[in-house]
Amino acid sequence: xxxxxxxxxxxYDGSRYQGYQRLKNSSNTIQGKIEAVLCKMTGEKxxxxxxxxxxxxxxxxxxxxxxxxxxxxxxxxxMEYMNGYLPEDIVVxxxxxxxxxxxxxxxxxxxxxxxxxxxGNYPPVFxxxxxxxxxxxxxxxxxxDASKLFEGEHDFGGFCSRKVKKNTVRIxxxxxxxxxxxELQIYVKGNGFLYNMVRIMVGTLxxxxxxKLDKTAITEAINTKDRSKAGEKAPAHGLxxxxxxx
Amino acid sequence: xxxxxxxxxxxYDGSRYQGYQRLKNSSNTIQGKIEAVLCKMTGEKxxxxxxxxxxxxxxxxxxxxxxxxxxxxxxxxxMEYMNGYLPEDIVVxxxxxxxxxxxxxxxxxxxxxxxxxxxGNYPPVFxxxxxxxxxxxxxxxxxxDASKLFEGEHDFGGFCSRKVKKNTVRIxxxxxxxxxxxELQIYVKGNGFLYNMVRIMVGTLxxxxxxKLDKTAITEAINTKDRSKAGEKAPAHGLxxxxxxx
Numbered sequence: 001x002x003x004x005x006x007x008x009x010x011x012y013d014g015s016r017y018q019g020y021q022r023l024k025n026s027s028n029t030i031q032g033k034i035e036a037v038l039c040k041m042t043g044e045k046x047x048x049x050x051x052x053x054x055x056x057x058x059x060x061x062x063x064x065x066x067x068x069x070x071x072x073x074x075x076x077x078x079m080e081y082m083n084g085y086l087p088e089d090i091v092v093x094x095x096x097x098x099x100x101x102x103x104x105x106x107x108x109x110x111x112x113x114x115x116x117x118x119x120g121n122y123p124p125v126f127x128x129x130x131x132x133x134x135x136x137x138x139x140x141x142x143x144x145d146a147s148k149l150f151e152g153e154h155d156f157g158g159f160c161s162r163k164v165k166k167n168t169v170r171i172x173x174x175x176x177x178x179x180x181x182x183e184l185q186i187y188v189k190g191n192g193f194l195y196n197m198v199r200i201m202v203g204t205l206x207x208x209x210x211x212k213l214d215k216t217a218i219t220e221a222i223n224t225k226d227r228s229k230a231g232e233k234a235p236a237h238g239l240x241x242x243x244x245x246x
Numbered sequence: 247x248x249x250x251x252x253x254x255x256x257x258y259d260g261s262r263y264q265g266y267q268r269l270k271n272s273s274n275t276i277q278g279k280i281e282a283v284l285c286k287m288t289g290e291k292x293x294x295x296x297x298x299x300x301x302x303x304x305x306x307x308x309x310x311x312x313x314x315x316x317x318x319x320x321x322x323x324x325m326e327y328m329n330g331y332l333p334e335d336i337v338v339x340x341x342x343x344x345x346x347x348x349x350x351x352x353x354x355x356x357x358x359x360x361x362x363x364x365x366g367n368y369p370p371v372f373x374x375x376x377x378x379x380x381x382x383x384x385x386x387x388x389x390x391d392a393s394k395l396f397e398g399e400h401d402f403g404g405f406c407s408r409k410v411k412k413n414t415v416r417i418x419x420x421x422x423x424x425x426x427x428x429e430l431q432i433y434v435k436g437n438g439f440l441y442n443m444v445r446i447m448v449g450t451l452x453x454x455x456x457x458k459l460d461k462t463a464i465t466e467a468i469n470t471k472d473r474s475k476a477g478e479k480a481p482a483h484g485l486x487x488x489x490x491x492x
Contacts, residue, residue, distance in 0.1 A: 011371045059372070083368055091368045122329055122337045125257045126305070126376060 003068040007098045010063045013089040015129050019056040030090060037085045042071040049104050051111060051244040057236030064244045066104045107246050110173055112189040114242040115202040120182040132238030138209030146208045146215035147175040150201060157225030159201055160194035168194055196233055204231030249314040251348055255340035256309045261375050265302040276336060283331045288317040295350050297357060297490040303482030310490045312350045353492050356419055358435040360488040361448040366428040378484030384455030392454045392461035393421040396447060403471030405447055406440035414440055442479055450477030
């Protein structure tokens with residue numbers, strides 16, 4: 001029997017995990033947890049493919065994955081089984097059987113990350129694991145203005161935590177900054193992201209909002225590919241993989 | 247020097263606490279945690295008075311408390327100190343010095359509780375500690391209809407987990423049921439609440455929504471004061487003390 005290709009959309013709270021990607025010496029990853037359940041369900045050794053990795057502590061609202069299996073269960077039974085055995089901070093939200101050629105990483109058209117900043121003078125108890133509390137006043141207009149410098153096709157080598165020899169050119173389709181009550185939401189949509197790229201972009205915008213950096217720092221970091229020209233890396237727990245388009 | 251009377255508004259995630267009220271053999275209560283910080287700050291033995299207790303696992307968005315102290319710090323310094331030493335699941339949101347006669351329990355005019363029910367077919371990862379996931383389909387119209395029977399002045403002895411000899415007559419000003427996305431929000435506003443009263447009221451409405459009970463059960467439980475006529479007690483983690491008016 002030919003393998004079936006199953007596409008799932010998952011949501012997870014990354015707080016207690018070492019990131020999405022399976023590790024040799026730890027079972028404490030999103031991929032590791034889900035593969036263990038799939039193995040238990042099917043008896044097969046299944047590799048879960050995702051739209052991309054998320055770092056330790058980063059969350060996902062709509063991470064898209066797929067896997068191949070000979071399992072004959074209906075997709076709704078697979079979803080029920082998975083949600084029955086997964087820990088409460090990982091959940092399968094959608095499931096469907098797709099064409100054998102669908103690949104959740106290779107076929108990505110664009111992805112949107114959301115970074116949530118809390119501006120109140122006290123930390124929000126119920127959102128404390130999902131927002132970054134900034135106590136300093138931020139000049140939001142200058143952040144909005146500076147964010148436009150990221151849009152378009154640029155070499156983002158200066159916004160990456162690792163030295164990579166590979167191509168570091170990416171397209172940022174849009175950055176949208178919304179004020180929602182005491183919260184500042186930064187949506188970053190692009191065709192691909194380097195290691196820590198969104199967190200460094202957001203941290204740079206925060207430094208600009210605090211007047212610690214001028215917006216020209218963005219252009220400089222892009223032109224020189226020099227990480228030291230950009231701002232601080234914002235913490236992981238404010239970041240969430242928000243949407244993946246194919 | 248005369249004692250100052252300090253009024254604070256606090257927010258807490260009740261998940262890991264044995265409720266609001268201080269216990270002899272446990273430091274794991276909201277009152278216990280806050281009093282320990284106040285004692286550390288002032289060297290005085292301070293009693294924190296709240297608008298009312300909340301049960302183990304119940305949350306608060308706006309719990310109002312007051313305490314008397316000889317401490318000379320400014321209120322903003324007191325708030326900063328408290329938030330610096332309190333655990334991350336308890337926060338002081340507002341603080342002010344009030345008339346010596348203000349008493350956060352005796353002076354309550356009315357209180358509003360919010361009960362959050364999640365109706366999606368999967369549990370919501372980021373809200374999992376604050377909503378009760380009901381998988382069965384609920385007839386929301388009949389819940390709204392039945393909820394009106396609670397409004398007004400009634401003897402709620404049938405909606406109380408403990409046998410009490412005291413007066414069990416309370417006034418429910420309003421019950422409002424809102425559908426917000428996959429969430430059903432039940433706001434209950436009243437002049438006072440018996441032990442577990444909101445959770446039994448909500449559980450009864452859920453049983454009516456599931457067609458396990460008829461709305462006449464509410465009238466019967468009120469008339470007979472018989473707890474067994476009412477429905478299940480809804481779990482603590484969906485309940486939040488939402489607002490207190492004076």
